[in-house]
Amino acid sequence: MTSTQPRTTPYRTGPAFAALLIAVLAFSLMQTMVVPALPDLQRTFDAGTTASSWVLSAFLLTASVATALLGRVGDMFGKRRVLLASLTVFATGTLLAALSTSIGMLIAARAVQGVGSAAFPLAFGIVRERFPRERVPVAIGLISSTFGIGFGVGLVIPGPIVDALGWEWIFWSGLIVIVLGIVAVAAFIEESPSRSPGSVDWVGVALLSAGVVALLIPISQGRSWGWGSPGVVGLFAAGAALLAAFVAVERRLAAPLIDIGLLCRPAVATSHVAALIIGFGMYGAFTLVPLLAQTPPAAGYGFGASVTESGLFMVPMAATMLIASPLAGRVGAAVGFRTPLVLACLVGVAGFAVYAGAHESEWALYAGSAVLGVGVGLAFAALANLVVGAVDPRQTGEATGINTIARTIGGSLGAQLSASIVASDTAPGAGLPAESGYTTAFVMSAIALGVAALAALAGPGRRERRAEDGERAGA
Template sequence: MSPAISGPDAPEKAPHPRMFVGVLAFCGVVVAVMQTLVVPLLPHIPALTGATPAAASWLVTVTLLTGAVCTPVLGRVGDMYGKRRVLVAALGVLVVGSVLCAVSSQIGVLIAGRALQGAALAVVPLGISIMRDELAPARVLSSVALMSSTLGIGAAVGLPVAAMVIEHSDWHTMFWASAGLGVLDIVLVLAVVPESPLRARGRFDALGALGLSGALVCLLLATTQGGEWGWGSGRIVGLFAAAVVIGLVWGRYELRVASPMVDLRVSARPAVLFANLAALLIGFAFYANSLSTAQMVQEPKSTGYGLGASIVVGGLCLLPGGLSMVALSPVSARISARYGPKVTLALASGVLAVGYLVRFFTSHSLWLIIVGATVVASGTALAYSALPSLVMRAVPVSETGAANGLNTLMRSVGQAFCSAVVAAVLANVTFRVGGHTAPTLHAYLLVFLIAAGAALAALAVTLCIPGRPAGATGTTGVAGTVGERGPHTLVREDA
């Protein structure tokens, strides 16, 4: 069925495009900060809360799980019932989760609060969808590039900011600040961001959402807890098996339902499929930089390679990379506008691989470590800016939220696998020094080689993406006109 629209042919344009884009990007940065906010705090959680190290690790794991589950689900809900409405609700959940963490030192309450913070990751694909609906075509690519890059910008900014708060103030302060930023986001969105009148018709696929959530929880729980529970343990094997079984049943159901949670036929298009595979590999390659850099420079000098840096210095090593992501998002948009997002993504994958090559040979000098980490962040900026454009060229406008949610999900899955691999390498390639066990330099170099391999794999996958589709129109190269074909009918709520 061809999507149809009644009333005017195009949605109303945002009254103040720069402010509109700035507000949505600010929301994206705040949400992305939540992903790394507690990383500097993790070593101190057992002493601060009386929890075990295994329980403390759930402050990161649960955020990953809820973000992965909620991102595609809320993207679909936004397509059907209003993107701004769902975005505001997601920010409200972030505020509630932040307040829970701010008022308690009980590990159970902290985990619950972190779960709610993770659910707000859906803000990024929702923001991209709103931009596609509201902005003039000439502004879409650059705005979407910035919005997508906020995932990396926030992650890079979150580490040093959290480290400084932990060193100089009560650790609850960073959660109060998170709650305040969430409230500010809600106020700004309500004041500046219009609600798109475009809606996808159909009934919400509750069973599809439940099946997708179950498969993701099993997969990510097994991936993140494999090192703790044992990769050959019954629990891990059972979770992987359950993920496969649930995924197969869910896929069969989605192919038969009239209004699926995820349109697998659209997702199987080479342009979408390879873009999602590239997102998984880019997410893996990017996250290795975040996981290894701060820890590496904080290793004691007795290791022979560590610099004995403070937690703040370790976090600040990633800050130039965050700034480079801000600067490069418009550059990425210009490259995509002229040569296509496929070329941008291929270039990004190459830059990522070069960045890890620099890291491999410059692991004894602080400023060279920062240079290498910044090159990796630059490649990530180009990649994250290009991925939404690739997806939007290949899906109907009625599925923008769900499709970008799925692409964001694939980045999260890549980060989960990266976390498991990096943890396994650093925990097993060790030596005794100064009375304690520490990763060897070769462990970190192996991490860099694995991440470079993921970047090169992303390059190979990118080259398999078909060229510009016939349906792509306008200066943005985004296929999203009302006349596109798709399983959902697009209507205006105000019609």
């Protein structure tokens, strides 16, 4: 494996790491802060359910494309430069969202915001290149956990903000964090020393973008269109065809957008498969737990919690993620990252088992969230470190970008299917989802994480990874 270029001057990793955390936190918060405000946005703009769902979908679509594209561009032209550009576009989209006067303008602004997703692969690459080797696993673990923490906290804090100041302040407060991130990155991050030469493969960009969009649109709209509708089936087929064409084109290029051979390495391939399944299994909790808590007790379950109160059930998850992620970095550095990844999946199974078997009491939801947070923290940290450790430093951006896309697609599909399962079974006379729907959805997530554990076990262990690295070095 190629090593990074030596540094000639001391690098202040503390301020640099804080800058990266602010940047990735800003993006992860903006993913979900809008979710609790959707009812207010519908009333404000007199929008229907389908239109308001695009406030989430537009962000997701552009984020998925930008993650892979800008991760690769950062490898080519410098990660600091591309990170600053990404955050600047992100800030512009957030400003436009705060000033929106129509649902169409807000959807467009959310699409612009999605460009901020590049913060994750670029941050991983900067840590890989600029930090002391012994600190890389823990740093990557903490950055990975920030994704989930911001996701969960973003469901908690908007309630008080909207009640006190209005929905616009979701974006004004987010803009403050983004600007802080821009200033911190500009002040404390040095430009990356390595480059992956080449030109931007615009044909690959078009095919990958169209393929990902064709997959994510039916995933996000499957409930409203119908999973068996011609639109959903046709888009899934088109997405598969476009991605197959993307692979065929990339194999023929000397400087592709994504190195297909890189994706075929056992450590990378199994990490991407595991990320897809883990995303599918875990993301259902982020949406279903608050909904369950808000259900009035008249339905025979639920606690009649407000938006703010229901978000508090996610706080234990954020707390345990902060503990688990650096732990995964230390354990993985000692014994290899396959072990914490398998453990993460098994802990996740236990968390969903608590949700499924004891969600009639508040303490069970809190306990399930705490257990699941350990699994999420271990998983995010282990996945990122597995990918980063398996590739050349010049390919970190593109490899981690694809891993993020896999987790996003899996999470989107899992969240939509979980919501569909809950909505498909209505309690007699109450007009509310039956309790059995939540149980089924939680069991489905537990099964998915069990499958993810098997996928993780199929990946190379530490000895196999060393042999693979030796073969690459000798090639």
